[in-house]
Amino acid sequence: MKKLQLTALVLLTLFFMDPKSGNAAGLAKISYKVSFPEAQAHYVDVEMTVSNLAQPSLEVKMPVWAPGSYLVREFAKNIESLTASANGKAVSAPKINKNTWKLNTTGLSSVTIKYKVYAFELSVRTSFIDVSHAFLSTTGIFLFPKGMLAQPSTITIKPYKDWNKVSTSLEMVKGDVFSRTAPNFDILYDSPLEIGTQDVFDFDVANTHYEVAMYGGGNYDKERLKKDMAKIIEAEAAVFGENPNKHYTFIVHNKQRNGGGLEHLSSTVLGASRDGYTNERVYHGFLGLVAHEHFHLWNVKRLRPIALGPFDYDNENYTTNLWIAEGFTAYYQNLILRYADLADTQTFLSDMVSDINTVENQPGTKVQPLAESSFDAWIKSYRPNENSYNTGISYYDKGAVIGMLLDLEIINNSNGKYSLNDVMKYMYDTYYKGKKRGYTDAEFKAGFEKFAGKNLNDFYAQYINGLAAIKYDKYLGYAGYKLVDELASTNNADLGVAVNTRNIITTVFRDGAGWVDGLNVGDQITNIDDTPVTDLSAIKGKKVDDKIVVTVSRDGQAFKIPVTLKRNDNVKYTITELPNATPQQLAVRKKWLKL
Template sequence: MTQAIRTPSPEAANSTVATDYLVSMSQPGSHLFEVRLQISRPNLAGPIVDSGVIDLKMPVWTPGSYMVREYARHLQDFRVCDRHGKSLSWSKVSKNTWRLQAGESDSLIVHYRIYANELTVRTNHLDSTHGYFNGAALFFYVPGWENLPIRVAIAPPKGWWVTTSLPSVSGVENTFEAADFDTLVDSPFEIGTHQVYDFEAAGKPHQLAIWGQGNGDVDRLITDCRKIIHEVSNLFSGLPYDRYVFLLHLSSQGYGGLEHKNSCSLNYPRLGLRDRDKYNRFMQLVAHEFFHLWNVKRLRPKELEVFNYEQECYTTSLWFCEGATSYYDGWIIYRAGIVEVKDFLNGLSKDISRFLNSPGRFVQPLGESSWDAWIKLYRRDAYSDNNQISYYLKGELVSLMLELLIRNRHGNRRSLDDVMVLMWEKFGKSEKGYTAAELQSAIASVAEMDLDDFFNRYLHGTEELPLNDYLQPFGLVIKPQNNDIVPDLGWRLAAENGKTIVKFVEAGSPAQLAGIDAEDELLAINGFRVSVENISDRLLDFQPGEQVNISFFHQDELRTSEAILRAPRPSAYKITSVEEPTPEQQRNFEGWLGCPYHKL
């Protein structure tokens, strides 16, 4: 049975523990976490302590999710008193900074509440079934005290329990200690009646905590998680943690993951764990977040070596942090035996199809995509596909090209694995941030070739990726899969409430030249009603180069415009076998994929 909890007193706490939190949730249905922060002056000298003024700052973003989210917007009911209950003055001096007039008080008590009703891996969620929070979205830090230990006590409703990767404080129930603020931010909490499964992998203890009902087989999930752990542990010659926690939220339609040093948060559709393809997609998500233990949590760009929680941290290297990890997530579950070779190549084919149907690849360089993550990737609109490319997606394919380049050049005796291990040894183990130049140098040293031209073309430029040139030595080729004969207008349509709505218009396409915008309602072609269901059949009546009249509503105004149809465009591509593979191609295929060459 859960007992009442109180925040440890300053006398009971370690002398360097300056901040103690108590997180309560007396009315979970209100979606309000109740937070009590006790600030005790540490045994340190300096202006922060001596001035009688203490600033509290709330982060504006959280590592791994590169967008300013303004977590302070969810805070309410802020008040401050001394240890005797006397109210103290405070003022808000910026959007995320509260200034406390501490005077001679040796201990301050801050009360506030946080609204939590957004179920994602990077925010907070509290309802009648559970509580989940990320440190950046719930806790303050005192500038200058970021490296001091922090204690967090949880007062859960009766019958609820707590799961987190933070170590517990001996002898104090539901109380945990973080070595510093970075560690606190990096340690999400799950509080409720979730199921917790303990298992061992690669000689270390692990937990799988599941909130929500779903159709997954827990034994199968744990077995495959264990395979992933062993595969990545073998790559890096061991695990960099003492204990690891998988936090899984099974929701109606959610999807996402966020990496942490000793845990990860996962959100997946509750009924998506039985279908083979959906299950494989989930295991790929698990592999992605687990691989981040090395690539980005410990091995990270110089710009992310020290986190600035108040503003954007710009880097051109997210293509490697996220893109290389996106390549490895599919590669790992194949190497671990969770999927077959056709599944791995089909997954790459789907990503190639997305890439080749993204006109923004000719506009935004990969390095710029990484740099502009803060203002573009997480803030997509109807025009985004025209002027940006995901550093996840293009980074994955550039990583694939580097993998094949290295393997082909060295007869499969070297690979991208060697790059990852080299970077880990040089930068990851010590958590020393690397520069973009150092990353390129490491890849070039493994490849044993100058990569300036490669990086200028495919990282800093917008040339088409010559994927077939890199696949061909392995007996593979990319081919369009649909022999579409329907003339194209360069739009995407969707049915909404019985209407046919234009959702995307490609730049320079016949639809754009005709004055059609996203969110216009399509009505007719040459005077006859069309819909999502019959538009293809209607366009089959025409040939590329013919003119058609398109009737549509634009902001409720009826318009009719002329458009010249263009030739059909492939919507899907597939990696398949070359017609007549040479013995060398077959050997390369077998050396890369670890199985005999066969027709795909």
């Protein structure tokens, strides 16, 4: 067992390590001490020591982003009171750019840097500290020495008051729960820490030990979660033929309302609603989140776009393949629940048609190609504005739909011999395990073609790099299904805007009535045809092409805007069975849904 663990550790180190990053560092040793003397004010004190130095200067840097969350978040903004010292004397440590401090280390073999970090944003990607617990998202807590990303480090934790647990994927040092070690900074930055009095339970799946750390309480059933999470894990490992971890940690933050997750190499952080576990719809959503983030331990953390590792922590890391990394994972979160018998066929189809409806009802799907959506995640997906709905599409939603289409294409063209699972395993074995690097766009396309048995140039031109309308019935037809639009025969008049509870416009939909006639986001609708209104219910009695006058309050002034109502073109699809499905179609359906 120890030999297997060591082999895996070496493989991961080689996979993520920048071969140039360790040259300048030699045998430098890096350690951290963290403490919480002002937990009530949301601060962590960090003491960083770099020893065995033999260089005239040392630059220490804070990452600007957290891998898996594609936005420059400028974590250095939360650092205060940075000082440096050696041999009892102060060392000059001026800040030379937004996230870098430069120390004069001439003649010094060791230097200690002390700083405070303010942490008061409880999300899966940012740190949070109060008297109840500390969640340390490590990219926003620990500085790294420039040129030393390949170096190991140790963390010693001085807990606040009655905190008695640490939940993380980082290994303990000599069995001490408050002392942890990382073989390099890519591993450190991929291993968040939950410190406090969290409720912890564990279970084993095959040769992998799982720990679940629950913060915030909740009405969860531990035994049910163990059983259902184990089913998900087994179904996902079956896709790739192995579970590469010996242990894995789920950190779950239970709040009144919460959601989202962030994947890591050997752990994940999930947001959940503390009282939602007994609501079957909410619980289904939570299991989908578990399936999504856990699937990432293969897809993106190991099988990854070539741009996503070794990481550049100072800048954006661009890729056109988040539709595979995230979109396919969104597809598999639904498929895995079906595989694990945690969702029946109808539930799976409902989940998939929900993604289809999201894509088809978003005007931006006709504006932004899928590959561009991935590439522009840094400036668009994580920085939405009032017009984003009209200009972009999510690589999660459309990527999930594309995953479904390719799955059906492969199953059908191979006469049921192969599926998307075979592509994922082949790419994992070839690039992560074999070549020990990420894949290019062309290489993944070749993987699809290998198992589909056909050239996919047209598919890519239309659906990945282009804006062609998706031929859903062609692909669903392979499995004996078709789409039915429940709204196809309706002719409802629509103002083409969305409003909040104060009747203030939050979105103006591209090419809708409000778009054409000049309603603006921020306008408060006060009257329709001189009748005071508090919502849009007055539109229900109108017909398409009716002309109305909308009175709005805009910047404190009243404006009367003539508007010609248009048809509401939204779709509401369901997936239904074709009558008299052929044996070939039923065979595809059986393979697809594991019936």
